Amino acid sequence: MAASTYKPAMTLLRRDEGGYVNHPSDPGGATNFGITQAVYDSYRKRLGLKTRSVREIVEAEVESIYRTQYADKVRYDDLPAGVDYATLDAAVNSGVSRGAKWLQSSLGVSADGIVGPQTVTKAKGADPVKTVKAICGKRLAFVQSLKTWSVFGRGWGRRIAGVEANAVAMALSAGGMSTRGIAAVAKAESDVASANSKAQKAAAGSTAIPAVTSAGSAVGTDINAFTVAALCVVAAVLVVGVVYLIRKSSINRDRAEAYAAVAQETSHA
Numbered sequence: 001m002a003a004s005t006y007k008p009a010m011t012l013l014r015r016d017e018g019g020y021v022n023h024p025s026d027p028g029g030a031t032n033f034g035i036t037q038a039v040y041d042s043y044r045k046r047l048g049l050k051t052r053s054v055r056e057i058v059e060a061e062v063e064s065i066y067r068t069q070y071a072d073k074v075r076y077d078d079l080p081a082g083v084d085y086a087t088l089d090a091a092v093n094s095g096v097s098r099g100a101k102w103l104q105s106s107l108g109v110s111a112d113g114i115v116g117p118q119t120v121t122k123a124k125g126a127d128p129v130k131t132v133k134a135i136c137g138k139r140l141a142f143v144q145s146l147k148t149w150s151v152f153g154r155g156w157g158r159r160i161a162g163v164e165a166n167a168v169a170m171a172l173s174a175g176g177m178s179t180r181g182i183a184a185v186a187k188a189e190s191d192v193a194s195a196n197s198k199a200q201k202a203a204a205g206s207t208a209i210p211a212v213t214s215a216g217s218a219v220g221t222d223i224n225a226f227t228v229a230a231l232c233v234v235a236a237v238l239v240v241g242v243v244y245l246i247r248k249s250s251i252n253r254d255r256a257e258a259y260a261a262v263a264q265e266t267s268h269a
Contacts, residue, residue, distance in 0.1 A: 009085035082171030106134035128171035161254035186263035197252035204245035
């Protein structure tokens with residue numbers, strides 16, 4: 001029997017994946033409804049069918065692939081509410097093995113990429129909210145390390161923030177919390193994330209980076225080569241720090257918006 005979260009989780013996942021895309025910077029190539037051409041080819045070959053463009057995929061195939069190639073492989077129906085959705089979305093977006101490993105490492109079990117009885121048992125005994133946040137944190141760290149972050153990072157950040165907020169709401173609901181309580185928790189999470197985002201943005205803007213040239217620097221013009229080199233190192237470190245703070249600010253802004261959306265939706269439920 002399918003978990004009660006599966007239908008709303010798939011609604012959210014399908015919304016995030018959208019329709020047909022074939023971005024030149026995406027190593028996955030042509031994708032439709034989040035399903036790559038390679039996955040679609042493998043699916044049709046297993047059924048003894050001729051391969052065709054993923055543009056031509058039909059709804060029944062989409063539903064079958066998501067269930068058999070992703071949900072069943074991460075044992076969606078056996079995982080706690082919220083953890084199931086966070087794991088599934090990660091598996092769809094970054095591969096089943098990675099999604100499973102992020103779940104496993106969040107639980108402190110051997111991360112072999114295969115969700116088995118030990119992983120399920122550990123997941124059922126863990127705090128689902130902490131597990132969801134850990135999965136999303138590991139997932140975000142991974143996508144930030146990719147060369148394509150500069151191209152897709154904004155969308156990835158928003159998607160992961162949305163998954164976290166909605167998965168936390170699912171976990172709280174399954175735990176018996178009222179819609180009013182969930183809205184209050186989401187609002188509090190949004191407020192904290194928003195405050196952190198503003199503080200990080202302010203810190204990035206107030207960081208002074210010394211201007212260094214071959215003729216002089218922020219501390220004067222009569223300097224030797226060693227001083228110039230030292231100032232260049234300081235400047236480089238400060239630039240890295242500013243970039244880090246700006247990225248953190250953006251991430252927390254996305255989280256604030258995602259939790260605010262969940263708070264609003266839940267309060268009107």
